[in-house]
Amino acid sequence: MRVVHHLAELRAERTRLKDPLGLVPTMGFLHDGHASLVRRARLECASVAVSIFVNPTQFGPQEDLATYPRDLARDLALLEAEGADLVWVPEVDDVYPPGDQTWVSVEQVTRRLEGERRPGHFRGVTTVVAKLLHAFEPQRAYFGQKDAQQAVVIRRMVRDLLWPVEVVVCPTVREPDGLALSSRNSYLSAGERMAAGVLYRSLRAAAEAFASGTYQAEGLRQILRATLAGEPLTRPHYVSVADPETLQELQGEVSRALLSMAVSIGKTTLIDNMLVGGEGS
Numbered sequence: 056m057r058v059v060h061h062l063a064e065l066r067a068e069r070t071r072l073k074d075p076l077g078l079v080p081t082m083g084f085l086h087d088g089h090a091s092l093v094r095r096a097r098l099e100c101a102s103v104a105v106s107i108f109v110n111p112t113q114f115g116p117q118e119d120l121a122t123y124p125r126d127l128a129r130d131l132a133l134l135e136a137e138g139a140d141l142v143w144v145p146e147v148d149d150v151y152p153p154g155d156q157t158w159v160s161v162e163q164v165t166r167r168l169e170g171e172r173r174p175g176h177f178r179g180v181t182t183v184v185a186k187l188l189h190a191f192e193p194q195r196a197y198f199g200q201k202d203a204q205q206a207v208v209i210r211r212m213v214r215d216l217l218w219p220v221e222v223v224v225c226p227t228v229r230e231p232d233g234l235a236l237s238s239r240n241s242y243l244s245a246g247e248r249m250a251a252g253v254l255y256r257s258l259r260a261a262a263e264a265f266a267s268g269t270y271q272a273e274g275l276r277q278i279l280r281a282t283l284a285g286e287p288l289t290r291p292h293y294v295s296v297a298d299p300e301t302l303q304e305l306q307g308e309v310s311r312a313l314l315s316m317a318v319s320i321g322k323t324t325l326i327d328n329m330l331v332g333g334e335g336s
């Protein structure tokens with residue numbers, strides 16, 4: 056496995072990799088969710104590349120950029136064990152040349168949910184992912200369903216910009232109590248960690264209600280809210296029952312929906328989601 060830092064080194068190493076190349080973009084502090092993306096890329100591609108970059112432009116001024124967890128040595132050991140071929144660990148200047156003034160932004164699907172809660176977040180995500188796609192020129196790029204809106208936004212960007220890359224979205228990897236794996240779970244105290252299982256419980260409760268005939272969007276939102284309310288440590292930012300492609304909030308009877316939420320527990324905000332109906336049920 057080759058580990059490179061500067062763009063010129065990356066481009067030189069890229070020419071040595073066989074196509075199709077699968078890219079797994081990450082912000083490091085890797086867990087089994089990331090490992091599952093690398094494994095899937097390994098199965099489907101001749102070569103696998105990973106980026107590790109805590110992207111400053113996707114953090115708001117009050118967010119956790121300075122304290123975001125980092126452990127490069129552990130990340131590289133995990134990637135070596137998973138059989139990655141190439142890892143890019145750039146500095147900020149390698150990705151954002153000083154004086155840069157170019158952004159990539161996607162419009163409607165970034166406005167609600169995480170886009171509303173975190174203004175500017177998706178502009179940072181799409182700009183960095185666009186740069187990563189240019190730098191690596193992969194045939195496939197792998198993302199987790201845990202960041203459902205991010206996956207929708209990136210798919211839209213790739214489609215709208217006519218990019219010859221397949222966006223592969225892989226299932227959320229969960230702890231035994233259902234908590235979705237996330238680097239930010241490391242912020243939780245023991246009590247908060249216990250409480251955090253309620254996100255999955257509420258999604259399951261709504262998905263089970265849907266499976267037994269509760270098709271009204273508002274009824275599903277109420278189940279999400281009521282289950283979260285049973286855990287006193289939680290502070291929901293939103294619960295949503297939305298169209299899985301447009302992310303428009305749904306009203307009335309639904310046949311297919313993305314159930315999602317952002318919930319603070321102590322100082323940590325967690326997001327999670329589940330698809331119901333269609334392929335999600």
Ligand code: PAF
Nearest residue numbers: 080081082110180183202
């Ligand atoms: O999902 C993430 O870890 C990040 O948003 C990504 C896609 C690596 C862009 O910085």
